[in-house]
Amino acid sequence: MTDPRRAGLLPEAAEYVVVGGGTAGSAVAARLAEAGHDVLVLEAGPDFGPQGEASWPADFVDATRLGRSHDWGYDSGDTYPWTVGFERARAIGGSSDVNGCTQTWGHRRDYDAWAEAGLTGWAADDLAPLFAGGMERMRVRQFTADELTPWQHAWYDAAPAVGMPRLTSLNDLDEAAGFAPEAMNIQDGVRINASFAYLDPVRGLPHLRIVGDALVDRVVVERGVATGVVVHHHGEIATVRAGTVVLAGGAYNSPTILLRSGIGPFAQLAPLGIPLVHHLPGVGENLHDQPFLLMSFAGSDRMAAEMDAARAAGWTPDEQAMGKAASSLETEAFDLHFLPYSPTHRGDDKRWSIGTSALLPRSRGFVRLRSADPEAKPWIDHRFLSDAEGADVAMLIEGAVMLRELAATAALSPLVGAEIHPGPETFARDALAAHLYRHPDNYWHPVGTCRMGVAGDPGAVVDERARVHGIEGLRVADASIMPRIPRATTAMPSVVMGEKVAALLLEEATA
Ligand SMILES: Cc1cc2nc3c(=O)[nH]c(=O)nc-3n(C[C@H](O)[C@H](O)[C@H](O)COP(=O)(O)OP(=O)(O)OC[C@H]3O[C@@H](n4cnc5c(N)ncnc54)[C@H](O)[C@@H]3O)c2cc1C
Structure with missing residues (x-):
């Protein structure tokens, strides 16, 4: 029975x-x-x-x-001129x-600041054992540089050109800038x-x-x-x-x-x-969530051939490595992520991409009910890039500038090719700011x-x-x-x- x-x-x-x-x-x-x-x-x-x-x-x-x-x-909805998906x-x-299976912890200051605001038990040292336990339970494995796909490897190799040392892990709570293979909860290709x-x-x-x-x-x-x-x-x-x-x-x-x-x-x-x-x-x-800018490039025959060979030889995930960097607004540690993204299953103009995100946004939005019906979608307004000081947009622009610098290096430019999105028409700071206000995007971290x-x-x-x-x-x-x-x-x-x-x-x- x-x-x-x-x-x-x-x-x-x-x-x-x-x-x-x-x-x-x-x-x-x-x-x-x-x-x-x-x-x-x-x-x-x-x-x-x-x-x-x-x-x-x-x-x-x-x-x-x-x-x-x-x-x-x-x-x-109709908050912005284009629709931003808030996938859940x-x-x-x-x-x-x-999700993308990237497992990062942040910096010691993030959690210590919670504790300093009176939240006893939430300092980095209190939480560190729980992070370690969570990593074990989620079967998280640290990738190594020799496992990176050619697209991921290219950015990782070039990172020191913009002051980001190559690291073996992103999850030292005391470490600031650096580029590293990610720790990911993937086993035999399974999320x-x-x-x-x-x-x-x-x-x-x-x-x-x-x-x-x-x-x-x-x-x-x-x-x-x-x-x-x-x-x-x-x-x-x-x-x-x-x-x-x-x-x-x-x-x-x-x-x-x-x-x-x-x-x-x-x-x-x-x-x-x-x-x-x-x-x-x-x-x-x-x-709040971290505003995001995806930058796409034309790629190159060499990169395409290398990625095709890697795909034929095995497994080529879209995401695998990440950089952390500090904008001029950051004094404690870092406030930018760089995320190379190379979807091999897509043939569109997002094939060769890297994203940057402003990690400590100041803008705040809200979730409200439209109806008491539990199946009704709520009103979600992140109010991206709305902070009065313009800090969020400034952070994101600095991230984009660093990535453009990196893409222009002798090592990377023949591999990644010309920027196609948001493109040369946004090379001037004001034009990029206008683009970001028109096309805010999220990092899926509400x-x-x-x-x-x-x-x-x-x-x-x-x-x-x-x-x-x-x-x-x-x-x-x-x-x-x-x-x-x-x-x-x-x-x-x-x-x-x-x-x-x-x-x-x-x-x-x-x-
Ligand atoms: C596309 C995408 C990519 C991402 N990539 C990454 C990444 O690579 N690395 C990373 O660190 N983070 C990533 N994130 C973010 C990360 O996955 C989330 O921050 C995290 O999963 C949130 O956990 P949570 O428990 O708060 O919510 P969730 O994991 O979303 O859990 C909420 C659960 O509650 C259920 N629920 C909601 N309402 C009700 C209700 N009324 N009754 C019953 N059940 C309900 C939902 O169905 C869901 O199962 C990504 C997120 C997305 C969407």
Whole structure:
């Protein structure tokens, strides 16, 4: 007889309900289950089962390129003259199913600054063991220079020309500028997502239940205590009771769940007919991501021949190496990334590219509800490059200037060819600035919409134990709680958000 609990049916209650089985959610759920707790994961997208199941979409498993299927379908709408995609995977494993598999940590100053703002336990030295544990669990491997494809190798070799030494790793928390092969969660060409890494080892435990296609509408709050969630599952709407609710819906969706629960700025909830449960003005605010510029080149016959030969000989992923550099605005460490990108499956003018990103953006946007319907897409406005000082655009321009300098070196120019995007018409600073304002782009690293902050901080949503201010029994554990983005890609920092919140919950459970 089929055990209804293993058949994916919705249970009535659980000690911990984790909303979202994504990057951070998988880590929280697994750590709690490993410690013997009763855990229910409610994931809006499908649960494809363990690694190796045929139901896993090919684009999620293939680590040579970014995945695209099972997306929430968010974008910038008509905010800009062109549409910026805000891709987020809707499936067990979350955005770790589709991402570029680059695992970076940032710099010591990123996390020490959180601790200096009163967030005890979040300094770099506190988090370093969790980063190390996350890397091991996600099966991250440091690539070596001799594994780089010719396109990646060319930039890595040339990097010292613009003051970036060649490094063996990007993840020394004290290191500043440098170019290095990436550390990546890829094994035998397979993207090791958070579901494979964290959930698979605990799937057999009777006290862990994972329910896919379970869209959480809102948290039920009774007399200031979260007691469960309302979930849409196969056409039914049900309430599941919870000892503790942990939201892990990611930076776009955790705030929308809070808002639909009546937790957020009163003025936004009233027009949507959502009864106020707790006025918390910071919910959905402080949205930020690192603005990005993709630069493309004409390439060369030699580079094409070398890449074709590399492809014929084996495996040629789109991304593999990365540079860190400092703009003139940065005094502590670095604030720019350089990301060579060579999609071998594309024949278009993006074939030979390198991106630069401004890692410490000052612009802040927001996520707001358009409707109380949980399937309605939220209003997402990053307000890219909107900071009053113009620092974000200045950082990005300096990144582009450094890359142009590098592309013009004797070693690189015969290989990469002429710049075709954004092209010679943007060689003047003002023209490039105008281009960037017209065509803002993101690095797929939204954070900050349920930001951590101490009691009394008016914009804070959760405290340093990830407890939602003013509500008992409710935590948030994902990229949304980062107060300011680390100068990193955000997958491993998101894993660490999950690991840290699990550690806090376990500490309290045994106290
Ligand atoms: C295309 C792309 C490329 C990227 N490349 C890289 C990279 O190379 N390196 C890197 O470090 N970072 C990269 N990132 C960013 C990184 O993947 C994210 O920062 C990280 O995965 C965020 O983790 P999270 O747990 O906050 O959210 P997610 O992993 O997105 O998890 C959120 C989960 O919650 C579920 N959910 C949401 N709402 C609900 C609801 N109402 N009910 C139930 N479930 C819900 C979602 O379906 C999802 O499974 C990339 C991201 C994208 C999209």
